[in-house]
Amino acid sequence: MNARNIVIGIVILALVGVGGFYAWTQYGPGAGSQSAVLDGLPEPIVDPLAQVQEGDMVLGDPDAPITFIEYSSLSCPHCARFHSAVLPEIKKAYIDTGKVKLVLRDFALNRPAFEAALLAHCVSPMAYWGMIDQLFSTQRGWVNENSTAALSMMAAAAGINGKDFQGCLADEAVKQRILNSAEQGSTVFKINSTPTFVVNGIVVTGERSFADFEQIFDALAAQ
Numbered sequence: 001m002n003a004r005n006i007v008i009g010i011v012i013l014a015l016v017g018v019g020g021f022y023a024w025t026q027y028g029p030g031a032g033s034q035s036a037v038l039d040g041l042p043e044p045i046v047d048p049l050a051q052v053q054e055g056d057m058v059l060g061d062p063d064a065p066i067t068f069i070e071y072s073s074l075s076c077p078h079c080a081r082f083h084s085a086v087l088p089e090i091k092k093a094y095i096d097t098g099k100v101k102l103v104l105r106d107f108a109l110n111r112p113a114f115e116a117a118l119l120a121h122c123v124s125p126m127a128y129w130g131m132i133d134q135l136f137s138t139q140r141g142w143v144n145e146n147s148t149a150a151l152s153m154m155a156a157a158a159g160i161n162g163k164d165f166q167g168c169l170a171d172e173a174v175k176q177r178i179l180n181s182a183e184q185g186s187t188v189f190k191i192n193s194t195p196t197f198v199v200n201g202i203v204v205t206g207e208r209s210f211a212d213f214e215q216i217f218d219a220l221a222a223q
Contacts, residue, residue, distance in 0.1 A: 037219040044201030049188045052103055055177065057128055059091070060101035066094070066220055068213075069103040069198040071185045074120070075113035075143045076194045078207040080136040089210040094217055104132065106181040107194050112147035115169060117178050119151050122168035123158055131158065 044050070051067055052058055068090075072079040087102075094100035108114040120131045134154065135142075142150035148169070155165040168174070185191040189203050197204040199213075200220055 037215045038202070038223075041202050041204065041216070045189060045198070045203065046201060047188050049184055050198055050201040052101070056103050056105070057125075058101055058103055059129060060095040061098045062101060064095075064098055064101040066100040066200055066217055067103060067198075068094075068100050068217075069105060071105050071107040071181075071189070071191050071194060071196045071198070073107050073109040073113040073194040074116040074132075074135050075108075075110055075139065077139065079195045080139045082195055082207060083133065083136045086208070086210050086213070090213055093214070099221065100217060105185060106178045107185055107191060107196070108178055108182060109194060112143045112151075114175075114178060115147055115151055116142070118168050118171065118174055119155055119160075119165070121174050121177075122155070122160060122165070122171075127158065 050069070052062065070079075070082075072082075090100065090102075095102055106117045108117050116135050120128060120135060123131050138154070142154065144150070152162060152165050155168070156162070160168070182191075185196070189196065189198055191203075193205065195207065197208070199216055202216070204212075204216065
């Protein structure tokens, strides 16, 4: 075999190798497992509510390709665990890197949760996420029969005096917005418990681990 034929043979082998590697990355075990993740979930719901709406509270880059919506009740212990144990990992790996944006929507399950949501919307938009963190981390202290008094103390610590706090609780526009959030979520996504997540239109119910969301986000990013 002369030198020219040897060179041609090497080039052909290289091209076959590149083609095989491409096929493996696109259709091999990794790609198949990513596809299986989405195959095991409901079909995406195509509705404007699956995207950011005017007035939504958004954490992360508004242009992030994955829209991660959480329907949450501030009195829900499963939601509190998600915010304390799972969300920080999601934030670090996906939200802070511009891959995912989080939209938090109210789905208040009881009076304490409803009043807490009113308080969260009463603070400035810059303070909103901090108040949400505080409400979840102190949940056991204010989810009770005296929730109004406990929340009033939290409001005072945030610079909202008693009169203004009562004004927050009486704000009919915000009340209706909170009620609409739950009603629309129930109608469009059939939500009846919290937390319920909607990821690019795919409804994911119940408390999930970081690994669960990691698989979903990576599978959507690979599409």
